[in-house]
Structures are given as C-alpha cells and as structure tokens.
Amino acid sequence: MASDPFDYFFDVIPLWALFLLTVGLIAAALEGGFQAGSARRGCRGDERESFVTAIVSATLALLGFLLAMTFSIAVSRFDARRHAFLREVNALGTAYLRVDLLPEAQRAQARVRLKEYVDVRLRVVDEGLVSQGIKRSEELHRELWVIAMEASREAQNPVVVALFIQALNEVIDLHAERIVAAFQSRLPAAIWVTLYFVAAVGMAELGYQAALAGSARSPTVLGLILSFAAVLWLVASLDRAREGPLRISQQAMRDLQATMASGLRRTLP
Numbered sequence: 425m426a427s428d429p430f431d432y433f434f435d436v437i438p439l440w441a442l443f444l445l446t447v448g449l450i451a452a453a454l455e456g457g458f459q460a461g462s463a464r465r466g467c468r469g470d471e472r473e474s475f476v477t478a479i480v481s482a483t484l485a486l487l488g489f490l491l492a493m494t495f496s497i498a499v500s501r502f503d504a505r506r507h508a509f510l511r512e513v514n515a516l517g518t519a520y521l522r523v524d525l526l527p528e529a530q531r532a533q534a535r536v537r538l539k540e541y542v543d544v545r546l547r548v549v550d551e552g553l554v555s556q557g558i559k560r561s562e563e564l565h566r567e568l569w570v571i572a573m574e575a576s577r578e579a580q581n582p583v584v585v586a587l588f589i590q591a592l593n594e595v596i597d598l599h600a601e602r603i604v605a606a607f608q609s610r611l612p613a614a615i616w617v618t619l620y621f622v623a624a625v626g627m628a629e630l631g632y633q634a635a636l637a638g639s640a641r642s643p644t645v646l647g648l649i650l651s652f653a654a655v656l657w658l659v660a661s662l663d664r665a666r667e668g669p670l671r672i673s674q675q676a677m678r679d680l681q682a683t684m685a686s687g688l689r690r691t692l693p
Contacts, residue, residue, distance in 0.1 A: 434616050434660070439668050442660055446653040449620065450627050454645060457628035461635025480633045483626040490619050491655060497611060498662035505605045505665060506672050512598040513676045516542060519591035520684060525584045530575040534588075537568050539684040541595075542677060549674050552666065558603065565596050606665040623652065 437445065516538065523534045541564045548557035572592055576585045634642075661668035 434613065435664070439657060439660055439664070443653050443657045446620075446656050447649055449624060450649045450652055453624040453627040454631040454649070457631025457633075458635045458641065459631075460628075461632035464632070465636055465638070476629075476633045476636055480626070480629045483622070483629055487619075487622050487626045490622055491659075494611065494615060494619060495655070495659050495662075497615075498659045501605070501609050501611075502662045502670065502672075504609065505602070508598060508602045508605045509672050509674075510676060512545075512595065512602060513680055515591060515594040515598055517680055517683075519588065519595055520680075522588040522591050525588050526571075526575040527578050527585075529578065530571045534568060534571050534575075535684070537564050537571070539681075540564060541568075542681045542684060546674060546677055546681060549666075549671075554666075561599055565599070568592055611659075611663045619656075 434442070520535065520538050523531055523538065526534055541561060544557050544560050544564070548554055569592065572585065572589050576582050576589070658670075661670040665671070
C-alpha cells in the first residue's frame with residue numbers, strides 16, 4: 425500500500441516538542457486576537473459584540489467536533505494495532521503447537537525459526553530496529569515455508585501438515601496487517617493541518633472577542649491553552665506506534681517467548 429510521505433510530516437516533531445509548539449501556537453493566536461480586538465475596540469463603529477460572540481461560539485463548536493472526530497479515529501486505530509498484535513501472538517502460539525504435526529526431520533528446524541521470529545518481533549519494539557526486523561521476519565517466512573513444503577512432501581499424511589501450513593499462513597498475513605496498522609494507517613497530515621488551522625482561528629477570535637468586550641487578560645486562559653495542548657498530545661500519542669507512553673504491552677509476546685525457550689531446552693540436545 426503506497427502512502428503519501430506528507431502524511432508523516434508531523435512524525436519528525438517529538439511529542440514533547442509538539443506539546444510546546446501547540447502551547448506556543450495557541451498562546452500566540454489568543455494574544456494576536458486580543459491585540460487586534462484592543463485596536464478595534466476604539467473604532468468598532470457598528471460592530472456588535474453579540475455577533476462576534478456568536479461567531480466565536482460557532483468556531484469553537486466546530487473545533488470541538490474536529491477534536492472529537494480526530495480522537496475517535498486515533499483510538500480506533502490504536503485498538504486495531506492492539507488487536508492485530510494479540511492475533512499475531514495467538515497465531516504464533518498455534519503454529520508452534522502444530523510443529524508437533526511435522527515429521528521429525530523438520531520439527532526442530534521449525535521450532536528454532538519460530539523462536540527466532542518471536543525474538544525478532546520483540547527486538548523491533550525494544551531496540552527500534554524496524555527495517556531490519558521487517559526484513560528478517562520476511563526471510564523467516566520464506567525459510568518456514570520451505571520447511572513446510574519439505575514436510576508436506578515427506579509426511580505420510582500431508583493433510584495433518586496442512587494444519588501447520590494454515591497456521592503459518594495466518595502468521596504471514598498478520599505480519600502484513602501489523603505493518604499496515606502501525607505505519608500506514610495513520611492520521612493524514614491534512615487532518616492535523618485543518619485541526620491546527622481551526623484551533624488558531626478559533627483562539628484568535630476568542631482573544632478578539634475578549635478585548636472587544638473590554639475584558640482584561642485572565643489567568644484562566646492558561647488552563648485553556650494547556651488543556652487543548654494536552655488533548656492534541658494525547659491524540660498524537662495514540663497515533664504513533666513507537667513513541668510516547670501509550671504503547672501496546674508486549675507481555676503476551678514475552679510470555680510466548682519464554683514458553684518457546686523452555687520448549688526448545690527440552691527438545692534440543
């Protein structure tokens with residue numbers, strides 16, 4: 425699946441920097457609107473404060489809708505990544521159990537490669553070696569497929585070996601599904617740009633309305649700025665698979681790794 429590199433533009437900004445930039449943008453928009461409102465207040469003519477208030481309310485309502493929509497999309501894609509991970513763990517566990525259906529000549533080879541496959545998946549998370557991990561995973565797919573074909577030719581009952589092949593097929597399919605979920609099913613950059621644009625316009629209008637009404641700068645504005653920045657930081661954390669505190673727990677894969685390691689110690693000389 426091809427993707428537009430522009431969709432990953434925001435990935436070059438670390439989450440902590442994105443939070444600070446959001447705070448700066450919102451604060452600048454509010455102050456800019458306040459200054460414009462202060463200058464306009466002395467010569468506003470027929471400009472009605474009630475009309476400006478209605479415009480501000482409409483813009484902030486639109487901003488709230490965009491935030492809710494974006495948050496919902498980010499949560500659904502986070503859940504998709506988590507479900508794909510759990511399905512992969514289950515598929516690997518099933519394939520490992522069905523290794524016992526292979527002829528003795530291929531049994532040990534398949535166990536070793538499945539164990540390495542799990543190790544590779546965990547190294548991708550622990551060390552961040554994504555491209556190397558994907559490459560090695562696909563090499564192991566081919567090696568396991570060769571072992572499965574050899575077992576099918578040598579087995580007295582190829583139908584039994586087909587159960588292992590079915591599990592292996594699911595492992596391969598879920599590998600592709602996890603790549604798509606983690607790296608290609610992301611919030612488009614157009615959504616981020618639109619969200620920040622509407623936020624800047626809405627906050628500028630809010631500052632303008634406050635100055636037009638003759639209100640002094642209030643410390644409560646800081647709470648608004650920090651709250652908005654925190655929500656956007658949370659959305660970005662959900663959208664990024666390898667950054668931030670909202671990561672999928674790898675405990676299920678580690679438990680499977682331990683099970684495979686103990687099984688290999690019992691079966692290998």
